[in-house]
Amino acid sequence: MPRTFLISHSDLPEISAAIAEQFPDLPREYSVEGFGWDNLMVRVGTDHVARLPRRPEAISAIEFELAWLEQAAQSLTVPVPHIVGKGSPFSDYSVPWTINTWTAGIRGLSVPPEQRRSSAAELGRQLALLHRPAPRDAPEKPHRGGTLAQRTYLTQPQIERLPGQYSAVVPVWEQGLATRPYGGTPLWLHGDIHPGNYLLQDDHTLAGIIDFGDVCQGDPAFDLATAWVSFDAAGREDFFGAYFESCREETRLDQDLVPRAKGWAASAYVIAVLSSDLSTPDFVDMAQWTMGQLLHEP
Structure with a gap:
């Protein structure tokens, strides 16, 4: 049975190590940007952010973004995030996560x-x-x-x-x-x-x-x-x-x-x-x- 919260601020060392290993071309500068109802956000350098589901119900949202974000948002004329990569499991964290472009504001x-x-x-x-x-x-x-x-x-x-x-x-x-x-x-x-x-x-x-x-x-x-x-x-x-x-x-x-x-x-x-x-x-x-x-x- 999955734990209620899959990941938290205290997991930043493990998250940082996973990003560095799986996305070696990105800057090795990591900080917790915050968390919403569903995801923990870790800033990667100045131009990217990792989005990691923090509760089981949020896992499907990452899959929806991977499958549909580009098509759904293509008509918008303001900046939107773009997914640049899908992360693999690490430590005891085995759910989908992504690296996105950072949208400033x-x-x-x-x-x-x-x-x-x-x-x-x-x-x-x-x-x-x-x-x-x-x-x-x-x-x-x-x-x-x-x-x-x-x-x-x-x-x-x-x-x-x-x-x-x-x-x-x-x-x-x-x-x-x-x-x-x-x-x-x-x-x-x-x-x-x-x-x-x-x-x-x-x-x-x-x-x-x-x-x-x-x-x-x-x-x-x-x-x-x-x-x-x-x-x-x-x-x-x-x-x-x-x-x-x-x-x-x-x-x-x-x-x-x-x-x-x-x-x-x-x-x-x-x-x-x-x-x-x-x-x-x-x-x-x-x-x-x-x-x-x-x-x-x-």
């Missing part, structure tokens, strides 16, 4: 939400570029790109674990659940577009989009949930304005798109985060912010 979560507005319109345009018809064999992830009803099996148990002070967000999820399911062409989705997975310039304009481990096909409303996760009301106006100027006509005419996106925001970025023991403080802050935006939207 400030993590969106490091910038106060009110200051992210400068990135809103460009993020909306980039998602419109990304949301194009996906091939039939593109990954399907019902709990992300499927219908909200397909996420019920995850959300209901999470609601039961949700601390009482956050229960006010549950009706937002239920309102989304009552909307008409998406019936359009399955589109490419990032699958996890929140402020931890895009980067900003010093002036807080968009610098790049990262972490495509949940790339999949389906309902664009899932990606559009980031409007409440990322921005205040003014930023959301910029975001949706740019998105609807650039998106496909079929998407633009979907009158339930925005209500579904709010339901996704409540389920995936508030209920899921605040009911999980994997949540880091920055993710908890993000979820609390999102809840406030959903409940107090003008």
Whole structure:
């Protein structure tokens, strides 16, 4: 049975030795860059980063990136990471890991939400570029790109674990659940577009989009949930304005798109985060912010 956390900061010596052995042409300068919900990131020199799953559920995300990242992200015009190599097992770590190009920028979560507005319109345009018809064999992830009803099996148990002070967000999820399911062409989705997975310039304009481990096909409303996760009301106006100027006509005419996106925001970025023991403080802050935006939207 795999251990809960496959790798941690304390494993840096073993990670460094594995990178040096398997990628001898890269600089031998290593430092822990940080960790997200799924991966430990180790910086390699100035131009590369190793991404190593830190929990068993994250292993498939690396495989998805290896198989689909280049095809899914090819329409984007901002920088995205490129995979330059797949790592082999080392020590007692036997799961897939990768070396990626380093995408420079400030993590969106490091910038106060009110200051992210400068990135809103460009993020909306980039998602419109990304949301194009996906091939039939593109990954399907019902709990992300499927219908909200397909996420019920995850959300209901999470609601039961949700601390009482956050229960006010549950009706937002239920309102989304009552909307008409998406019936359009399955589109490419990032699958996890929140402020931890895009980067900003010093002036807080968009610098790049990262972490495509949940790339999949389906309902664009899932990606559009980031409007409440990322921005205040003014930023959301910029975001949706740019998105609807650039998106496909079929998407633009979907009158339930925005209500579904709010339901996704409540389920995936508030209920899921605040009911999980994997949540880091920055993710908890993000979820609390999102809840406030959903409940107090003008």
